Amino acid sequence: EVQLVESGGGLVKPGGSLRLSCAASAFTFTNYIMNWVRQAPGKGLEWVSSISSRSSYIYYADSVKGRFTISRDNAKNSLYLQMNSLRADDTAVYYCARSRSTGRDDAFDIWGQGTMVTVSS
Amino acid sequence: QSVLTQPPSVSAAPGQKVTISCSGSSSNIGNNYVSWYQHLPGTAPKLLIYDNNKRPSGIPDRFSGSKSGTSATLGITGLQTGDEADYYCGTWDSSLSAGKFGGGTKLTVL
Numbered sequence: 001e002v003q004l005v006e007s008g009g010g011l012v013k014p015g016g017s018l019r020l021s022c023a024a025s026a027f028t029f030t031n032y033i034m035n036w037v038r039q040a041p042g043k044g045l046e047w048v049s050s051i052s053s054r055s056s057y058i059y060y061a062d063s064v065k066g067r068f069t070i071s072r073d074n075a076k077n078s079l080y081l082q083m084n085s086l087r088a089d090d091t092a093v094y095y096c097a098r099s100r101s102t103g104r105d106d107a108f109d110i111w112g113q114g115t116m117v118t119v120s121s
Numbered sequence: 122q123s124v125l126t127q128p129p130s131v132s133a134a135p136g137q138k139v140t141i142s143c144s145g146s147s148s149n150i151g152n153n154y155v156s157w158y159q160h161l162p163g164t165a166p167k168l169l170i171y172d173n174n175k176r177p178s179g180i181p182d183r184f185s186g187s188k189s190g191t192s193a194t195l196g197i198t199g200l201q202t203g204d205e206a207d208y209y210c211g212t213w214d215s216s217l218s219a220g221k222f223g224g225g226t227k228l229t230v231l
Contacts, residue, residue, distance in 0.1 A: 047211070113165050
């Protein structure tokens with residue numbers, strides 16, 4: 001079964017760091033653009049970052065630019081999100097999502113169950 | 122305030138039809154594919170429509186998508202209580218070089 005499983009969420013103090021991981025299985029990870037999407041409590045979905053199949057192209061939302069770093073290890077079928085200088089408004093469920101194909105506007109067809117990040121003192 | 126504008130809520134009776142609009146601009150909807158997602162609290166979002174009007178396998182034909190200019194629409198016919206969820210449109214914004222979602226629309230099946 002095609003699957004994405006996130007891990008690494010938790011409680012962190014403002015200004016702290018956290019690294020999220022997303023393990024992919026049952027598909028050729030190397031072929032796909034991968035993404036992070038988050039949902040803050042009571043809010044809608046917010047796109048966070050995308051990375052192309054070979055890490056050649058990387059994009060970030062303005063809200064996380066300069067603080068978050070997306071990366072991938074194709075040999076390990078894994079996607080990562082390094083989050084630094086965390087703020088209270090980064091509190092959210094973070095989802096890993098696969099793009100259907102190679103276009104930047106391609107839909108996200110496979111999603112993980114999400115991992116909760118809480119930033120609080 | 123989202124770049125893509127959706128109505129906060131829509132409602133209709135079981136068996137009826139509802140449409141959800143998503144309004145954007147030439148830098149996003151006007152020149153990129155639109156997708157639609159269904160999201161139930163505590164679960165992973167589910168892709169309903171991709172490339173403006175295509176349905177992934179397993180999505181019933183009660184769900185449809187369309188796009189005209191800088192707006193897109195999700196249609197749901199034969200409403201069921203199980204359709205109660207939040208619905209989001211999504212696309213890429215070429216000017217911002219960023220992915221975008223609409224603010225979401227809560228569907229209530231009365």
